[in-house]
Amino acid sequence: MRDFTEIWSYLAAGPLVWLTATLVAYLLADALAARLGRAPVANPVAGAVVLLALLLWATGTSYDTYFEGAQFVHFLLGPATVCLAVPLWAHRATVRRAALPIVAALLAGSLTAVAVALALGRAFGLSPEMLATLAPKSTTAPVALGISQSLGGSPTLTAVLVVLTGMVGAVVITPMMNALRITDWRARGLAVGVAAHGIGTARALQVNPQAGAFAGIGMALNAIVTALLAPWLLALFL
Amino acid sequence: MIRVFALILCCQLAGEAAARSLALPVPGPVLGMAGLFVLMLASPRVAQAVRPVGDGILRHLSLLFVPAGVGIVGHLRLLGENALAIGVALIASTVLAIAVGALVFRAVARLTEAKPDA
Numbered sequence: 263m264r265d266f267t268e269i270w271s272y273l274a275a276g277p278l279v280w281l282t283a284t285l286v287a288y289l290l291a292d293a294l295a296a297r298l299g300r301a302p303v304a305n306p307v308a309g310a311v312v313l314l315a316l317l318l319w320a321t322g323t324s325y326d327t328y329f330e331g332a333q334f335v336h337f338l339l340g341p342a343t344v345c346l347a348v349p350l351w352a353h354r355a356t357v358r359r360a361a362l363p364i365v366a367a368l369l370a371g372s373l374t375a376v377a378v379a380l381a382l383g384r385a386f387g388l389s390p391e392m393l394a395t396l397a398p399k400s401t402t403a404p405v406a407l408g409i410s411q412s413l414g415g416s417p418t419l420t421a422v423l424v425v426l427t428g429m430v431g432a433v434v435i436t437p438m439m440n441a442l443r444i445t446d447w448r449a450r451g452l453a454v455g456v457a458a459h460g461i462g463t464a465r466a467l468q469v470n471p472q473a474g475a476f477a478g479i480g481m482a483l484n485a486i487v488t489a490l491l492a493p494w495l496l497a498l499f500l
Numbered sequence: 501m502i503r504v505f506a507l508i509l510c511c512q513l514a515g516e517a518a519a520r521s522l523a524l525p526v527p528g529p530v531l532g533m534a535g536l537f538v539l540m541l542a543s544p545r546v547a548q549a550v551r552p553v554g555d556g557i558l559r560h561l562s563l564l565f566v567p568a569g570v571g572i573v574g575h576l577r578l579l580g581e582n583a584l585a586i587g588v589a590l591i592a593s594t595v596l597a598i599a600v601g602a603l604v605f606r607a608v609a610r611l612t613e614a615k616p617d618a
Contacts, residue, residue, distance in 0.1 A: 314566070332567035333567065340529045341529075347554070367601045370601060371600055378596050383589040386584060388586070396590075399590065425568050453597075454598055457598045460564070463558075
């Protein structure tokens with residue numbers, strides 16, 4: 263039998279270990295979330311990220327090495343965005359009837375997400391580059407990276423902020439909507455989709471199918487609105 | 501299954517190509533989504549085939565964000581230095597955006613859906 267470290271260094275250099283680790287960490291975090299009765303704070307993305315970050319640290323693995331395996335999962339964000347056509351199609355009659363509230367809530371939510379982040383970031387003394395990195399954080403990952411890059415931000419840091427934003431949204435949505443006494447699943451879904459993209463949408467899909475469909479619509483439309491709004495708002499706050 | 505996946509990728513590819521060649525501000529995958537939606541409206545056969553695959557992928561949408569999230573390991577220093585600013589901006593803007601979005605939706609829905617025949 264060969265030396266363990268030799269086998270490890272062979273395996274850890276290829277994509278198989280880190281692709282497997284990503285799926286297993288997610289399944290563990292998701293099982294834990296299910297165990298905790300899908301409590302808002304038990305977010306599977308947060309759990310998986312912590313597990314994997316600890317594993318990378320413990321094995322002295324760089325993010326670049328990790329990403330060689332994880333890129334196969336990351337790539338699916340694009341096709342998954344295309345798949346948002348499915349809930350949109352399934353709920354097309356409801357969506358058509360709610361066209362006006364959708365557009366109004368989309369513009370108000372999107373503007374708030376970008377403007378409040380930039381205003382507070384500036385008040386706390388963030389650099390222009392950090393503001394550009396922060397601006398698209400409510401948009402879904404592949405889109406946010408593109409916006410960040412075109413504004414002169416750091417796309418890899420934007421990816422992290424996107425995920426953190428999604429976790430915040432997924433954690434606060436249910437208790438907050440209950441506190442505000444908003445019982446309309448369409449309003450709850452759309453708001454979380456606009457503010458917290460795919461992670462918020464994943465949470466909404468878990469809670470209610472109609473909320474999930476509206477979250478998907480909010481996320482898709484906000485990708486367009488943020489791409490148009492962010493450069494203009496950033497110029498105001500620089 | 502493979503056919504549907506090929507169709508989804510074709511939609512994305514067409515979206516990316518259109519976004520690039522026409523320099524549109526709309527991201528490629530979003531255009532691809534619009535394309536797939538039109539195809540599903542046009543053909544019930546396409547819609548029935550795509551639906552289970554799309555639902556399956558979206559059920560585990562969270563998983564797809566994990567690799568980007570792990571990127572945090574490369575930015576711990578920068579995030580640590582700006583922790584307060586980023587934390588406040590991120591949490592406050594997300595919470596407010598959700599509240600504003602949901603309240604505006606409800607207000608406009610009440611105004612436009614008040615008519616009994618609407």
